[in-house]
Amino acid sequence: MEDGPTREEGVAVVADGTDRTSGAELPFADPAGRPTLRTVAELAGVHVSTVSRVLNHVGGPGVRPASRTTAERIRRIAERVGYSPNPHATGLRTSRSRLVGVLVPRLVDIVLATIYEGIEEATATYGFSTFVANTGDDPTAQRRRTEMVLARRVDGVIFGDAYVDGRFLDEVAGRGAPFVLVSRRAGDYPSVTCDDVLGGRLAAEHLLALGHRDLAVIAGEPYASTGIDRTAGFLAACDAAGVHVPGSRVVHSRFDTEGGRAAMSRVLADGAAPTAVFVVNDFAAIGAMGVLRDAGLVVGRDVAVVGFNDVPLAGSLPVGLTTVRSPMHEMGVRAAHLLMRRLGGEEVASERLVPVLVPRASTLGDRGA
Amino acid sequence: MEDGPTREEGVAVVADGTDRTSGAELPFADPAGRPTLRTVAELAGVHVSTVSRVLNHVGGPGVRPASRTTAERIRRIAERVGYSPNPHATGLRTSRSRLVGVLVPRLVDIVLATIYEGIEEATATYGFSTFVANTGDDPTAQRRRTEMVLARRVDGVIFGDAYVDGRFLDEVAGRGAPFVLVSRRAGDYPSVTCDDVLGGRLAAEHLLALGHRDLAVIAGEPYASTGIDRTAGFLAACDAAGVHVPGSRVVHSRFDTEGGRAAMSRVLADGAAPTAVFVVNDFAAIGAMGVLRDAGLVVGRDVAVVGFNDVPLAGSLPVGLTTVRSPMHEMGVRAAHLLMRRLGGEEVASERLVPVLVPRASTLGDRGA
DNA sequence: CTGAAAGCGCTTACAG
């Protein structure tokens, strides 16, 4: 690195007031020059075990880790030298790492990225850090990435890429690593999801109320509970209203823009355009809207489109996208809490968060602009 | 967890053929029942140090870690019991963690998410894992998250959220953690960026060639080299062509859709609309397009808009967005390699990757549809 | 070619 002289001379005092480089080398520092427990012990004139007890505030009501004055001295010194425990040593000793692995289909999918932000935020409040890995919904990658994460000795795992059959998860459960699911449910494993069935119903009721009877569904991947449940909820509501959606009008798709394009093209190739389309993902919905436009149809006037998730962009599109808002960030936060409770040995139950329909121009036309 | 009986009875053989749970407990397993080096040594009838040497293929040309047959036996046993080294033990012993910290403004920004995917992918090929943390471009968060990452004893850090002044980085450099920058440059620290000056120039040349003379720039945050350099390149090219862009027509903005909306509104409030706008980020460009539309202007006919990055959505928009494509994934990959070389003790030089202009309807009108 | 020992930096019973 092209260090200038200023940096070469060292930064005497960093912003938090900790004096990390002044004076002589710290006694009993680690190879990188960082203070160890021994450093603090030596400076305080006590045994390392005392320092450890004090800094971990061991001791319940009435039980003190050390005398008040000793404890204070130790804490002051630890602060002054900028002591932070070596997580490798702690991890080795306690066999807990305060690490959690998070597996997602793709982090560039803003839905998953938002969920992950919630996870990261919430786990951090427990002093945990997270590894994320993309699996691209590919079983081989899921396996390999899970191995990698377990090899890192994470305390737990959050899967955001579960296949609804849960077979892979059965294997993981056999390995003894606690985990929870987020976004997608599978088997009987604890999960935090959006109430996708309800979401699908909200979409259907909205379209039915607007008078639509000629409907199509772009349903997502067949292995993801999100698409499955949203579609099921939609179709059930149609059924209840006596509106039949033919099987040829329910097509699977990838969850991205390109997937929506391909699926919408297939629907159009199949005959006359429906008057309304429910797409189980906003990005796929954007792709579908593109195809409709290219076919000379005006979204919101000729064809209504409902998406799912309410990504930030949905409201900023030229034709605002009516969509079912799912609490993405909140799902991440809750999943993190759920895992923490599992790690504490609690039995936990799945949580289903309530979605809300957000009507915009893509179903309301000018009224929704 | 609601384990069914099948899972309770254990999964005898997992998919990779490793027999992890059959027979009696492994000898000298760790508290979680995982095999240790000692497990393998005992099973192979050799000393742990021999196992360690074999599994780490110690030994250069001519130097063997063990006899061929012993080595093979050890490797077979390690494979059979599913041995994977405890990274805490290795980390404690070697004071290297094979961990890298990655700081980004926000992971929900697809630009950063794409860069991060490249980083993650490339570091994984070195056997490294990554921690990501959001800092929201907030100096306090940058400090706190960096502390957190260093406390985890990462071997190195990649900053995707550098302030161009580099003052915070000067402090970090004083702490002895090797790092590189990605996306944004700062000071003389090694970085992998897009050639943003060139990108700005490409945008200007495109608009000038189309005959535009009445220009505006939505310039991003003043502390980010991306916005600064893109704007500088744009203005320099205008200057060279004898076209003056008044200072009032160059406005700072956040990098997201909302930021683009706000900035575009300010430009419009300031007087007559320009005939062309260069926005240094695609999402901000989408926001700007929304404001133009709301003002009754047709993008691509009344006003030309050029964005930056070419996010996947840019081409799928109702009015395709002309934009300067930056190699986001590639930047992440290169930054990872650069850090790895730094960790190997190499002196490394910054890399600037070449952007390409992608013309679409937002500047070409119907011709670009 | 292989073994034995030391030690990385912690935590946690166990004494006193």
Added chain:
DNA sequence: CTGAAAGCGCTTACAG
């Protein structure tokens, strides 16, 4: 209230 010891699972000179 505090100290001393053991040991977590590795790696790495050092012997032989």
